[in-house]
Amino acid sequence: MQDNSDGRYRWLSLIVDPRWVEIVAQAWKLGRKIxxxxxxxxxxxxxxxxxRLELKDKSGHKATVHKRxxxxxxxxxITSYQDQAWGDGEIFLNYRCSPGIPVDEFRLGHKTxxxxxxxxxxxxxxxxxxxxxxxMRRAFLKTTGFWGTGIRYRxxxxxxxxxxxxxxxxxxxxxxxxxxxxxxxxxKDVYKLLSNGRTMIIWENLNPRLYENYVLRWEW
Numbered sequence: 001m002q003d004n005s006d007g008r009y010r011w012l013s014l015i016v017d018p019r020w021v022e023i024v025a026q027a028w029k030l031g032r033k034i035x036x037x038x039x040x041x042x043x044x045x046x047x048x049x050x051x052r053l054e055l056k057d058k059s060g061h062k063a064t065v066h067k068r069x070x071x072x073x074x075x076x077x078i079t080s081y082q083d084q085a086w087g088d089g090e091i092f093l094n095y096r097c098s099p100g101i102p103v104d105e106f107r108l109g110h111k112t113x114x115x116x117x118x119x120x121x122x123x124x125x126x127x128x129x130x131x132x133x134x135x136m137r138r139a140f141l142k143t144t145g146f147w148g149t150g151i152r153y154r155x156x157x158x159x160x161x162x163x164x165x166x167x168x169x170x171x172x173x174x175x176x177x178x179x180x181x182x183x184x185x186x187x188k189d190v191y192k193l194l195s196n197g198r199t200m201i202i203w204e205n206l207n208p209r210l211y212e213n214y215v216l217r218w219e220w
Contacts, residue, residue: 043078044071046155047127053147053161058168060140067132071153078122083114083132086148089139097132146217148178151208158208160216162201169199171219178213 047070056062065085081100085091091112095102100116107113122128149160164170173190176183192200203216 042153043075044073044153046071046153046157048157049149049155050159051147051149051161052163054163055140055145055165055168058165060142060145061138063136063139065132065134065136068129069132070127070129073122073124073126073128076121076123079118079120081116081118081128081130083116084108084111084150085114085134086111087136087139087146088141090137091134091139093135093137095132095134097130099128099130144217144219146215148213148215149208150213151210154210155208156206158205158214160203160214162216162218163194164199164201164220166197168220170201173201173216173218175203176215176217177209178215179209179211 048068049070050068052066054064054066056064067083071081083097092105092114095114097116100118102114103117104115105112106115116130118128147160147162149158151158162170162173170191173186174183175186186201186203190201190203192202194200201216201218205214208214
């Protein structure tokens, strides 16, 4: 019978060779870095995001959007922030933001993008809280409406509020996760009657899924 002890010894010596251990360790570190780059890294992360859409009249001709977004930068030398929206009618009318100054607007597929100049460098670890407002016209003329929220960066919390006219409250509402093609009917707990007699729908999500598009739909 052949003795394989010498062969096993050579394989064991090769495995524990410090040079191979170092190569494997470096490959592991590189793999983890690449994986993090694909899944976690970005220009910034969103600490808290809130959007409120106010439908001003029962015909759906006029609406105002209020956004508040607190972010933490993950890279150095950031000088701009990009906002975007899509939908029917005219959007980004009378656009206002703080901090920063809107300097450009362009189409990207079905979306309209707004480029905001920060007017100075932001470095890794800095935070900003953006307050943004704009008007929309002839955007909600149908008996069904929707508002989409795309998760482009790692996000801790999302809140979406839809405020309806007093004389045209919502009849029903649902939330759709587009990538999963999953829709859930929202219960009565998301409806809030305001002191002025208007109805507001409030939808929240803690740690929403990256790259998902959440669409809040309603009938009214």
